[in-house]
Amino acid sequence: MRQQVFRTCLAVVLVLAWAALAVAGDADVAVVREQVRRAILEEEGTTAAKDVEWMVRNLSAMGRWPDVDYQDVSAARWKPRAHMERLLAMAGAWAAPAGPFKGSPAVLDACRRALDFWLAKDFQSKNWWYNELSIPRRMGSVLLLLESQLDAEQRRKGLGIVGRGWAGLKHEAWEANLNQVDRASVRILQGCLEHNPHMLAEAFASVTFTLGQDPAEARKSGGIQPDLSFQMHGPQLYTGGYGLIYPATILEIARFARGTQWALTSAQLEHLTGYMLDHQRWVVRGPWLDPATLGRNISRPDADNAGLLDRALELLAGFNPPRLAEAAAFREEIKAPGRGGPAGNRYFWNSExxxxxxxxxxxxxxxxxxxxxxxxxxxxxxxxxxxxxxxxxxxxxxxxxxxxxxxxxxxxxxxxxxxxxxxxxxxxxxxxxxxxxxxxxxxxxxxxxxxxxxxxxxxxxxxxxxxxxxxxxxxxxxxxxxxxxxxxxxxxxxxxxxxxxxxxxxxxxxxxxxxxxxxxxxxxxxxxxxxxxxxxxxxxxxxxxxxxxxxxxxxxxxxxxxxxxxxxxxxxxxxxxxxxxxxxxxxxxxxxxxxxxxxxxxxxxxxVLANTPALQAASHPKKGLTAAVFYQPGSLTVRQGLTVTVEQPCLVLLREDAQTLAVSVANPRSAAMTASLRCSMPLTGEGATPDADGVRLEIPLPAAEQAGRTRTVVYRK
CATH class of the missing domain: 2.70.98.10 (Beta-galactosidase; Chain A, domain 5)
Incomplete structure (x- = not known):
């Protein structure tokens, strides 16, 4: 059912995107091609000269490097990927307009040999991610940089590999976000190589779809949740894993579409900015991430380094978001833990x-x-x-x-x-x-x-x-x-x-x-x-x-x-x-x-006011603060003259001063509920009804995707 709903939603988005192609096709394709090519060269056209020379010198006549284990089929850290990484670096060096190898016959010859070797062998990993995403993306980049020098057979075989990225899209709930965005990035390369506006339209639409999902759909397919946390592979918190690279990936792709009909809308940019500033910023201290957000990446060295966010924030600034000053402050905070950051308390109810x-x-x-x-x-x-x-x-x-x-x-x-x-x-x-x-x-x-x-x-x-x-x-x-x-x-x-x-x-x-x-x-x-x-x-x-x-x-x-x-x-x-x-x-x-x-x-x-299987509670009298966890209906005496009774299991936070009592309530079962409380002191305010024991408080709590969120009501004494 989830897969069917996702397929239907994405199909509607794609139909609307195709309908928008009435006129603009070729001009927008040219803009995207130029911006994609420029972005590839920014990354791949700066390889150190000595490294490029080493790659060219050590490449064999048949187009292989002797230090690469081409027999490896591992699911992680697959060794043959080094071949495509080097090929892309050489292609970037050859195509870089101001580089020392611009137009170099020797580098171009090495590129052709390395490309032909890979196309002949078509190495495969046990991990689909390499076969359908990583290698097709690098292959597409190589083809775009060497486009004018390719023969028909190289182009045909190369495009066959690039096409695997989108052909493998299953439209399944577990793949509806970051993997889908990765596939879209490969589809963009394919669209550029084939000068195909329809391919570009569906690729950009599938990317922006992840920024505008219905909240109920987001709960099913993952990605940014209604509470702005990030989930992947089901309801797993993954802010420091897949969610760490998500903003930069989205923004890298979005910059290809600037100035075209496929550019990010202001609402989409606002949603992504909210995720970065109202969630990611909260889980970082200096350049380090909270280990609880890393997912399985916790077993990788340096996985808790938040440095990838610097690139995302740099890209975000280029879109001039409405919260630019906050984004700039966040970027500074990543560089050192003593540079401020938000202060307060937040509960992300979708991810507990x-x-x-x-x-x-x-x-x-x-x-x-x-x-x-x-x-x-x-x-x-x-x-x-x-x-x-x-x-x-x-x-x-x-x-x-x-x-x-x-x-x-x-x-x-x-x-x-x-x-x-x-x-x-x-x-x-x-x-x-x-x-x-x-x-x-x-x-x-x-x-x-x-x-x-x-x-x-x-x-x-x-x-x-x-x-x-x-x-x-x-x-x-x-x-x-x-x-x-x-x-x-x-x-x-x-x-x-x-x-x-x-x-x-x-x-x-x-x-x-x-x-x-x-x-x-x-x-x-x-x-x-x-x-x-x-x-x-x-x-x-x-x-x-x-x-x-x-x-x-x-x-x-x-x-x-x-x-x-x-x-x-x-x-x-x-x-x-x-x-x-x-x-x-x-x-x-x-x-x-x-x-x-x-x-x-x-x-x-x-x-500590209570610590039993029925009730846990503690207070900070000088600050007027009390927190209570009611695992079942019950009563808590906060102080002389103040007793709180609840009729359902719930979490309660009280903040008291001379004139008011702020009551914050949440349902730990994340379901719609009206919290019913009694307070032994007279109060006035929303949902307050005097009774023989003091006052009865009725506080409706959020429902649907907001269920589990806190509701705070301030009462006057």
Whole structure:
């Protein structure tokens, strides 16, 4: 059904695009051809002279390079691709108008030999992506640069390879976004080579279609979601993977159409700009991405580098978007973590992902439910990521707090996650699957400045009700109902790079934490690198500071062996073997120097009001903030004179001052609902009806694709 709906929608778009071709064809094709050719030369016409000379010198008479393994058919890092990369670099050097090899007979001869060799062998990978996207795109670029020098047979065979890009389009939901855009880029090359306006029309229409999908369709086919998060391969958060390259890919293609009938509309540009500034900007700290957004790319070196966004923002500026100043600020923020950025709290309900930002920190929570999926494996990647999305809690202070650590991680101790400490191997989930939640209760509530996220986590016999509550520069982590019948269970608070001095203690006093604490030790509080952790229960936390090591190949079989040794700080709550109804309660200082955090350990400014399987709640009395997670109907006494009762499971955030009470409510089951609450104090405002117990509040919550979004109502006392 999803495939049929997608095919129908795209067919309508293409028919309208073809109808618009009444006159303009040839002139627009010429504009696109010139802009595509110029873009190829910008990238491929700048190869260093010594590298081009090496390629020409080492190419054999039959047109092959001796260092390329042409027998390889690997699905990832396919080795024969190097041949096409070199061929394109030589073609760019020959065609570059101001380059040292412009019109060089020797370079042209090498190009012809290398092209003929590939056309004769037509090498194939086990991965369709190389066969239908990567190689056809490079082949199309080579043909366009060498167009005047091709004979009929080279052109015929080359166009046959280029044509595979669009011929392979299945119009399936899983391929409806980035893969579709990649196919369109190949179709544009084909249209330029064949001087075909109809090909260009359908290619540009399929690209812009991804920027104007109906919200319901976006939920099915992926891409930019109604909440502006990015999903791919089903309902998986992929902002730092496919979603990282999506804007630059769209804008690279869109610039080919500038000045033609296929140019981006203002609405499409606004939608893409919103994704970049209102979602991507929130998940980046300096040049580093939140690891929770990377998908299976987490098993690739430097995958958390946000540098690709710089190119996207550069391209965006060329379109003069309405939020140009914000885009320029974002570009500066990527260069260094201390250059500002947004501050506040946002919950992306379609992807069950919360972001909390303050000037000195980025904190995120990623959950999973029956509506979403955890992180997939595929192509031999992400071999240990079973628990990545099961309540991860990442804290980026410097930005590189986790960068490069992943081979050395203990993958049973993903930050934030409660997991069985079973020995490997880890479960692996193929394309579009990811670890699936077994409960529909996962959600967040946010007033834009503060917020809370919670999930009823169930997985392979393990149960845990978990919540994360954010009050300015503090977070309260609560766990209740933690149980498993068959093994040891940990709730990990963090597993991060150990940086600089560290300290821990059983009370307000403390001692330096040695970097060679290879055996776990108990501690009530721990501090390192501007972040502090304090147990709010009598039971201590466990802490370990040690050099850990591992190999990239252990988490990604497509990589060559490369060992990593890093100092790692691990903090967790040990629930023992076969725990039943265990809990944890931890205060995290998100951005505190050691002295400031030590001052909190004697008299924490937050109070845990409840931590049971029915209700989790905490407050920050000085700020007038209270967050509550009702897993079932119930009541919470916030303070003397203020009790809140709810009639349905929901998440509630209260913000109180002398004159008002702001009530923020969300449905963690992401369904339409009118939240019914009672408050023990008199209030006036929308949906407020006085009754014998104080006031009854009726707050309609968003529905359809907006279901799960917070509704905030401010009442007067």
């Amino acid at each position: 992902y919360m972001v909390h930002r303050r000037p000195g920190v980025l904190a995120t929570v990623r959950m999973v439910s029956t509506r979403t999926r955890g992180t997939e494996s595929g192509n031999g990647e992400n071999l240990k990521g079973e628990h990545l999305s099961q309540g991860s809690f990442f804290l980026l202070r410097r930005g590189d707090d986790y960068a490069g650590l992943f081979p050395a991680w203990d993958w049973r101790m993903v930050p934030g996650v409660t997991a069985l400490q079973a020995p490997p191997p880890f479960a692996q989930y193929t394309w579009g699957r990811g670890s699936e939640g077994e409960s529909d209760f996962a959600g967040g509530v946010s007033d834009g400045e503060h917020g809370a996220a919670a999930m009823d986590f169930r997985y392979k016999g393990l149960t845990a009700r978990k919540s994360w509550m954010f009050f300015d520069d503090l977070a309260v982590l609560l766990g209740a109902g933690i149980g498993h019948a068959g093994g040891p269970v940990y709730s990990t608070m963090d597993q991060r790079r150990l940086t600089g001095p560290a300290a821990s203690g059983a009370g307000p006093g403390g001692q330096p934490l040695p970097k060679d604490l290879t055996m776990a030790a108990p501690a009530r509080w721990i501090w390192n690198g501007g972040v502090g952790w304090l147990s709010l229960e009598e039971a201590p936390l466990q802490v370990q500071a040690a050099v850990q090591e591992g190999d990239w190949q252990d988490i990604n079989t497509s990589l060559e062996s490369r060992r990593v040794r890093e100092p790692v700080l691990s903090i967790w709550k040990d629930h023992g073997v076969s725990p039943r109804d265990h809990t944890y309660a931890v205060l995290v200082g998100l951005a505190h120097d050691e002295a400031a955090f030590r001052s909190l350990t004697g008299a924490p400014p937050v109070q």
